Amino acid sequence: MSRTAAIALPILLVGLLAAAFAPAAEAPTRDEYVTTLEKICKPDALATQKAMKGARSDVRHERFKVAARKFARATAIFGSTLKQIKAVPRPSADTKKLAKWFGYLDRQSDYLRQITAALRKGEGVKAQRLTARFIHNGNLANYVVLPFGFNYCSFKFIRYG
Amino acid sequence: MRRPATSRAVSLAAAALATALFLAPFVIESADGEQTQRGDVISWLKGEPRPHDLPRDRLAPIAIHLEGGLRTANGASLPRVTRLEIGLPPLGVLSTRGLPICPARRIRNLRSREALAACRGALVGRGRLSSTVALPNQAPFPVAARLLAFNSRIGKRRAVLLHAATANPPTSSVLPMLLHRGSGRLGTELVGRVSASLGPWPRLRRYSITLFRRYRYRRELRSYLSGSCPVPPTLTAAPFSFARASYTFAEGGQISISIPRFCRAR
Numbered sequence: 001m002s003r004t005a006a007i008a009l010p011i012l013l014v015g016l017l018a019a020a021f022a023p024a025a026e027a028p029t030r031d032e033y034v035t036t037l038e039k040i041c042k043p044d045a046l047a048t049q050k051a052m053k054g055a056r057s058d059v060r061h062e063r064f065k066v067a068a069r070k071f072a073r074a075t076a077i078f079g080s081t082l083k084q085i086k087a088v089p090r091p092s093a094d095t096k097k098l099a100k101w102f103g104y105l106d107r108q109s110d111y112l113r114q115i116t117a118a119l120r121k122g123e124g125v126k127a128q129r130l131t132a133r134f135i136h137n138g139n140l141a142n143y144v145v146l147p148f149g150f151n152y153c154s155f156k157f158i159r160y161g
Numbered sequence: 162m163r164r165p166a167t168s169r170a171v172s173l174a175a176a177a178l179a180t181a182l183f184l185a186p187f188v189i190e191s192a193d194g195e196q197t198q199r200g201d202v203i204s205w206l207k208g209e210p211r212p213h214d215l216p217r218d219r220l221a222p223i224a225i226h227l228e229g230g231l232r233t234a235n236g237a238s239l240p241r242v243t244r245l246e247i248g249l250p251p252l253g254v255l256s257t258r259g260l261p262i263c264p265a266r267r268i269r270n271l272r273s274r275e276a277l278a279a280c281r282g283a284l285v286g287r288g289r290l291s292s293t294v295a296l297p298n299q300a301p302f303p304v305a306a307r308l309l310a311f312n313s314r315i316g317k318r319r320a321v322l323l324h325a326a327t328a329n330p331p332t333s334s335v336l337p338m339l340l341h342r343g344s345g346r347l348g349t350e351l352v353g354r355v356s357a358s359l360g361p362w363p364r365l366r367r368y369s370i371t372l373f374r375r376y377r378y379r380r381e382l383r384s385y386l387s388g389s390c391p392v393p394p395t396l397t398a399a400p401f402s403f404a405r406a407s408y409t410f411a412e413g414g415q416i417s418i419s420i421p422r423f424c425r426a427r
Contacts, residue, residue, distance in 0.1 A: 056399070056400065056401075059396075059399070060391060060392055060393065060396075060399055061393070062393050062395060062396075124393075124395050124396050125395070125396060125397060128396055128397070128398055128399070128400075131400055132398075132400070132423060135400060135421055139195055142195070142196070142197070143196065146196055146197075146198045146203065147198060147234060148198075149198045149199055149200065154197070156419065157400065157402070157419070157421040158402055158419050158421075
C-alpha cells in the first residue's frame with residue numbers, strides 16, 4: 001500500500017463514521033427540543049395575546065371588521081411561528097408524535113385563516129362555528145404533546161381575546 | 162293559528178339536532194377533560210354550565226359543574242397540594258344576599274348528615290372528592306369523601322366552606338375557600354389554603370362539584386349563581402373562559418389549567 005493510501009484510508013473511514021453518526025448526534029433530546037421551541041413560541045404567544053385583545057368582545061358586539069383585523073394579525077403570527085418550529089430538528093424518538101402534532105397545527109392555521117375570512121365577510125355564525133372547531137382541534141393538538149409539557153407552544157384559548 | 166303538533170315536534174327535533182351538532186366537539190371534550198402537564202404531574206379539568214342555553218339579555222339561574230384532578234405520568238406518588246384556586250366564569254353572577262351563613266366551627270368534626278343538619282340553609286353545592294393517603298411504612302390507600310359546600314364568611318370576606326367527610330376511616334375536614342374577584346377572564350375565584358393540620362399524607366386525586374342553590378329572600382326567588390349568554394341576535398352562541406383550576410405544591414411548583422366552553426343564547 002502506498003503512503004498516500006495509508007493516510008487517506010483512515011481519514012476516509014473516520015469521515016464515513018462521522019457521517020453515519022452525525023444525524024444521531026444532531027437530534028436533540030426531548031428536553032432540549034422543548035426548550036428550543038418554547039424560546040420561539042414565547043414572544044409569539046405574547047404577541048398573539050396582545051394582538052387579539054378584545055377580539056371576543058368585538059365579535060359579541062358585531063364589530064366583525066375590527067375582529068377580522070385582529071384575527072388576521074394572529075394568523076400571521078401563528079403562521080410565522082409554525083414555519084420556525086417546523087424547521088427545528090426533532091428528537092428521533094418523537095418524530096411520529098410530532099408529525100401528528102404539526103398536522104393539527106396546520107389545521108389550526110387553516111381555521112384561523114377561515115375565521116378571518118368569515119369575519120371579513122360579516123359571517124358571524126360561520127366564524128363562531130369555525131371557532132368551535134378551532135378550540136376542539138387545539139385541544140387535540142395539546143393531547144398529542146402532553147408529555148412534552150409545553151407552555152407557550154401549547155394551545156390556550158385564553159390567548160385569543 | 163296553532164301549529165300542528167307534528168310540525169312542532171319536527172321543529173323541536175331539528176333544533177335539538179342543530180344544538181347537538183354544534184356542541185358535539187364539546188361533548189367529546191367533556192368525556193376526556195382538558196389536560197396539561199408540568200414535569201410528571203398531569204392536571205385535568207372538565208365541566209359545564211347547566212343549562213347551556215341562557216337568555217341573551219337577562220340573568221337566569223345556573224348550576225356550575227366541575228370535575229378535575231391530578232395524576233402523575235409515571236405512576237409516582239402525587240405531590241401535596243397546599244393551595245387550590247378555582248376560577249369561575251365571568252358570564253355569571255354569584256349572589257349571597259339573604260343566604261344564611263354557616264360558620265366553620267359549626268360543622269367541624271361532623272359527618273355529612275350532621276353537617277347538613279347543622280347548616281342546610283347555607284348549602285350551595287355538593288360533590289365527591291377522592292385522595293390517596295400515603296402513611297409512612299404503609300402502602301398508599303385511596304379515600305373517597307362526600308363534599309358539601311356551604312356559604313360562609315371568613316372575617317369580612319365571603320367564602321365557601323368545603324366539608325369533606327369519609328365513611329372509612331370516619332373522619333371529616335373543612336376547607337375554607339375565600340371568594341376573590343377573578344383575574345383576567347374569570348369572574349370569581351375561590352381560593353383555599355389546604356390546612357397543614359391535615360398532615361403530609363392526603364394527596365388530592367380527583368373531585369367533582371356542582372354549585373347550585375335556589376332560595377327565597379324577601380319573597381323573591383333568588384339563585385346563588387346566575388348567568389346569561391350576551392350575544393347579539395345575529396349570533397347563536399359564544400365561547401367564554403369557563404373555569405380554571407390552579408394547584409400549588411408543598412414541594413414547590415404550580416400547575417394551572419383553563420377550559421373554555423360555549424354558551425348558547427335562547
